[in-house]
Amino acid sequence: MGFFILYKTILASGILMLSLVVAMYSTLIERKVAGFFQDRLGPDRAGPWGLFQPLADGIKLFFKEEFMPNTADKFLYILGPSLTMLIALLTSAAIPWGGDMVINGKVYPLQVADINIGILYIFAIVSIGVYGIMIGGWASNNKYALLGAVRASSQMISYELAMSLAIISVVMMTGSLSLKDIVLQQHGFNWNIWYQPVAFLIFLTCAFAECNRSPFDLPECETELVGGYHTEYSSMKLGFYLFAEYINMFISAAVMATLFFGGYNFPFMDKLTVSPNTLAMIGFFVLFAKITILGFVFMWVRWTLPRFRYDQLMRLGWKGMIPLAILNIVITGIVILIK
Amino acid sequence: MQLTSNRSKLVSNKKMNFWELIYLPAILNGMRITFSHLFRKKATIRYPEKTREFAEIYRGQHVLKRDDEGRERCTACGLCAVACPAEAITMVAEERKPGEEPLYREEKYASLYEINMLRCIFCGLCEEACPKEAIFLTKRIVASDYERDGFIFGKEKLLEPLDPDKRIDVSRRQTNAVIEFKKDKTKKHNR
Numbered sequence: 315m316g317f318f319i320l321y322k323t324i325l326a327s328g329i330l331m332l333s334l335v336v337a338m339y340s341t342l343i344e345r346k347v348a349g350f351f352q353d354r355l356g357p358d359r360a361g362p363w364g365l366f367q368p369l370a371d372g373i374k375l376f377f378k379e380e381f382m383p384n385t386a387d388k389f390l391y392i393l394g395p396s397l398t399m400l401i402a403l404l405t406s407a408a409i410p411w412g413g414d415m416v417i418n419g420k421v422y423p424l425q426v427a428d429i430n431i432g433i434l435y436i437f438a439i440v441s442i443g444v445y446g447i448m449i450g451g452w453a454s455n456n457k458y459a460l461l462g463a464v465r466a467s468s469q470m471i472s473y474e475l476a477m478s479l480a481i482i483s484v485v486m487m488t489g490s491l492s493l494k495d496i497v498l499q500q501h502g503f504n505w506n507i508w509y510q511p512v513a514f515l516i517f518l519t520c521a522f523a524e525c526n527r528s529p530f531d532l533p534e535c536e537t538e539l540v541g542g543y544h545t546e547y548s549s550m551k552l553g554f555y556l557f558a559e560y561i562n563m564f565i566s567a568a569v570m571a572t573l574f575f576g577g578y579n580f581p582f583m584d585k586l587t588v589s590p591n592t593l594a595m596i597g598f599f600v601l602f603a604k605i606t607i608l609g610f611v612f613m614w615v616r617w618t619l620p621r622f623r624y625d626q627l628m629r630l631g632w633k634g635m636i637p638l639a640i641l642n643i644v645i646t647g648i649v650i651l652i653k
Numbered sequence: 654m655q656l657t658s659n660r661s662k663l664v665s666n667k668k669m670n671f672w673e674l675i676y677l678p679a680i681l682n683g684m685r686i687t688f689s690h691l692f693r694k695k696a697t698i699r700y701p702e703k704t705r706e707f708a709e710i711y712r713g714q715h716v717l718k719r720d721d722e723g724r725e726r727c728t729a730c731g732l733c734a735v736a737c738p739a740e741a742i743t744m745v746a747e748e749r750k751p752g753e754e755p756l757y758r759e760e761k762y763a764s765l766y767e768i769n770m771l772r773c774i775f776c777g778l779c780e781e782a783c784p785k786e787a788i789f790l791t792k793r794i795v796a797s798d799y800e801r802d803g804f805i806f807g808k809e810k811l812l813e814p815l816d817p818d819k820r821i822d823v824s825r826r827q828t829n830a831v832i833e834f835k836k837d838k839t840k841k842h843n844r
Contacts, residue, residue, distance in 0.1 A: 351687045355697040618687045619680060 326426045329406050337560035338368040344560075344613050351617040375553035383546050385455040394450025395547065395554035401443045402561040408432040409568050410494050412578045412598035415591050424594060425494060432493035433485065436569060437478055440524060443562070444470045447526075447533065447543050450555070454546035462542030465624065466533035469523055472631040473530075477520035479639035480513040483646040484573055497577035502584065505576040512642045514574045516635055518611075521566040523631070525559060527612060529619040530627060567608035568601070575604050709825055712775045712790040715768055716821045717811045720758055725812065726787035727766065728759035733779035733788055741772035742779060759785070766811060770795045770804040780826065789823040 342357065342364060349356025357364035382391060412424035429435055444467045451463020484506055488496045500506055507514050523530040534542030544555045571577060578597030586593065622630070672678050698705045718726050729746035745765035749757045756762075779788050798804060813821045824832060835843050 349697075350691050350695075353690055353693050353696050355695050355699070358699070614684060614687065615680075618683045 321422060322426060325424070326407065329411065329426060330403060333403060333406055333561050333564055336564045337557055338372070340560040340563060340609065341371065341556075342367050343609075344616075347610065347613045348617050351614075372553070375550050378549040380551075381546075381548045383455060386546065387453040387455070390449050390453035392551070394446055394453055395551045395558075396446075397449060398443065398446030398558040399554045399561075401439055401446060402558040402565065404439050405436055405562075405565045406568070408435050408493055409565070409572055410497050410577055411601060413590070413594040415594050417591070423494075424598060428492065428494050431491045433481060433491045433496075433573075436493075437474070437481075441470075441474055443524075446558070447555075450547065451543035454543075456546050458539045458541070459543050459545045462533045462535070462539045462545070465535075465539075466526060466543055469526075469530065469532060469627060469631075472628065473520040473523035473635070476516055476631060476635035476639050477524065479636060479643060480516035480520065481573065483513045483639075483643050484510055486643070486646050486650060493572055493577075497572055497579065500576035500579050502579060503576070503581040505574065505579070507574040510574065510642070510646070512638065514570070516639050516642070517570060517574070519630075519635060521570065522612070522615065523627075525562045525566055525612075527559070527563065528616040529622050531616075531621060532624055532627060535621060563609060563612050564605065567605045567612065570608050571601055571604035575608075577601055707792050711792050712777050714770070714791055714793040714795045715773075715779070715806075715811055716789050716791050716793075716813050716823065717766065717808065718787050718789060718823065719813055719815065719820070722755070723815050723817075724754075724756060724758040725762055726758050726785045727763050728761050728785055728787070729763035729766075730761075730784065732782040732784065736778040736782035737773075738776060738778060739772045739774045741769045741774075743767045743769075763808070766808045768806050768811065770806055771801065777826075786827075786831075789821075789826050791821055791823060791826075793821075 345367070346356035346364070348354075357367045360366040360370045382388065407426040408429060410423070410425040410428070415422040415424065427435075447466045447470075448463045451459040451461075451466070454460070484496070485491060487506065487509060488499050490496060490499075496506075522528075526533050532542075533539075534544065536542075539545070544552055547555060578594075578601040580597070580600040583593065583597070586596075588596070720726050729744055731744060731746070734740075734742040734744060743765070744763045744767070746761055747764040749760050749762055775790060777790050780790055795804070813819070827835075834840070837843060
C-alpha cells in the first residue's frame with residue numbers, strides 16, 4: 315500500500331512538472347507561431363531560437379511589483395488566481411498518459427487515477443474553473459474586471475452544456491464513463507473521430523470557449539475591458555492566470571486526443587514486435603504528438619479568426635451548438651438501436 | 654448627395670446562406686491562408702547582426718565638415734538655423750582670434766553649435782541652406798538614450814574627426830555638378 319502511494323505520488327508529480335513545463339513553453343510556441351503567421355520571426359533573442367524566453371518572462375513576473383488595490387477583498391483577491399491554477403492542474407489526474415507498464419511482474423498504469431467516472435470528474439473540475447475567474451474579477455472591485463468575470467462565467471456555463479452534450483454521444487458509443495475504457499476501445503486506428511466528427515467539432519469549439527481563447531476571448535477583450543478579469547492583477551498572480559490558460563489548453567488538447575484521437579493508440583501498433591513496456595512508452599510519445607498538433611490548432615485558430623461579438627457568441631452557443639449536439643445524440647442513438 | 658470619390662459602396666443586408674451561416678467554409682479558408690503564411694519569407698531583419706539596406710541618399714545623423722586642411726568650414730552664418738523647420742539648431746558665433754587660423758576656415762566661427770536630435774526631422778534643409786558646405790546628413794543612425802539631454806548634440810559629437818582617414822564621406826549627398834566644381838582649386842571656396 316505504501317508503495318502504491320509512493321508510485322502514484324511520483325507519477326502525479328511527474329505529470330505536474332510536465333504540465334508546467336509544457337505550459338511554460340506553450341507561451342513561447344504561441345508567440346513563435348503568431349510571429350510566423352504574421353511573416354515575422356517571433357522572439358529569438360533570449361538563447362538560441364528564444365528558448366530561454368519563458369524563463370525570462372517568469373523571472374520578470376516574479377520581480378514585478380505586487381500590487382493590490384485598496385478596495386479589493388484581500389482574501390478573495392489571492393484566492394482567485396490560486397483556485398484557477400489549482401483547478402487547471404487537477405484535471406490531468408484522470409487522463410491515461412499511456413498503456414500499462416509491467417516491471418518485475420507488477421503493473422504500473424500510466425494514469426494517476428483510473429476512476430470509472432473519469433469524464434464526469436473532468437467536467438466537474440472544469441466547471442469549478444469558472445469560480446477562479448469569477449472570484450478574481452469580483453474581488454478586484456473594478457468595473458472592467460467584474461464585466462470580464464461576468465462574461466467569462468456566462469460564456470463558460472453556456473458552452474459547458476454543449477460540451478457535455480457532445481461527449482454524451484461518445485459515451486453512448488463506448489458505454490463507459492472511464493477514460494481508460496474509452497481509450498482501450500479506440501485500439502489501433504479505430505478512433506472516435508471517424509464515428510463522431512460532429513461531436514468533435516462541437517467539443518473543439520466549446521474547448522476554445524472554455525479556455526477563453528480566441529475567437530471566444532471576450533472575458534479579456536482588450537478593446538472593451540482593458541484586461542478583463544485580470545485587469546487589477548500584477549506580478550505572479552497575473553502570471554498564474556495567464557499560466558493557467560496555457561495549462562487548460564494543454565489539458566483540453568489531451569482530453570480531445572483521448573476522447574477522439576485514440577489517446578495513446580496509433581495505427582499498426584499490433585504489428586510492432588516490441589515489449590509491452592516499450593509500446594507503452596511509444597504510446598506516451600504518440601499521445602504527446604497528438605496533443606502538440608491539437609495545441610497548434612488552438613494557436614492556429616487564435617491567429618486566424620477575429621473575436622466574436624457577445625450576442626453572436628451566445629447565439630452560437632445556445633442556438634447552434636446545443637441543438638446540434640442534441641441532434642447528434644439522437645442520430646447516434648438511432649444508429650446504435652439499428653445495429 | 655453626390656460623393657466626390659466614387660468609392661462608396663452600397664450596403665446589402667442580405668441573409669446569409671447555409672454555408673455562410675455555419676461559418677465553417679470561411680473559417681477553413683481563413684486557416685488555409687494563415688497556414689500558407691508559415692512558409693513565406695519573413696520580413697524581419699535581425700537588427701544588430703544584420704542591418705537593412707539604406708537608400709543611397711539616406712538622411713541620418715548630421716556631420717560638421719572640416720576642409721582638407723582640417724579647418725572647420727562653418728562660419729556661423731545661421732542660415733541652417735533659419736532654414737530649419739523644426740527649430741532644432743542653436744548656435745553662438747564668435748570672431749576668429751589671430752593665431753586660430755589653422756582651426757577655423759573663416760573669420761567667424763561657431764563657438765557653440767547644437768542640434769536637438771529629438772526636434773530634428775531629418776529633412777536636410779540645413780544642408781541645402783549651407784553656403785559653406787559645412788553641414789551634411791550622413792548614413793549614421795542617431796543612437797538611442799535614456800535621457801533627453803543626451804539627444805542635444807554639441808560640436809563634440811557633430812564635428813568630424815581631424816584624422817584624414819576617419820573623415821566622414823558625404824559624396825553621396827552631393828550632386829555631380831558640386832563634386833566637379835570642388836575639383837577646381839582656383840576657386841577660393843575650394844581652397
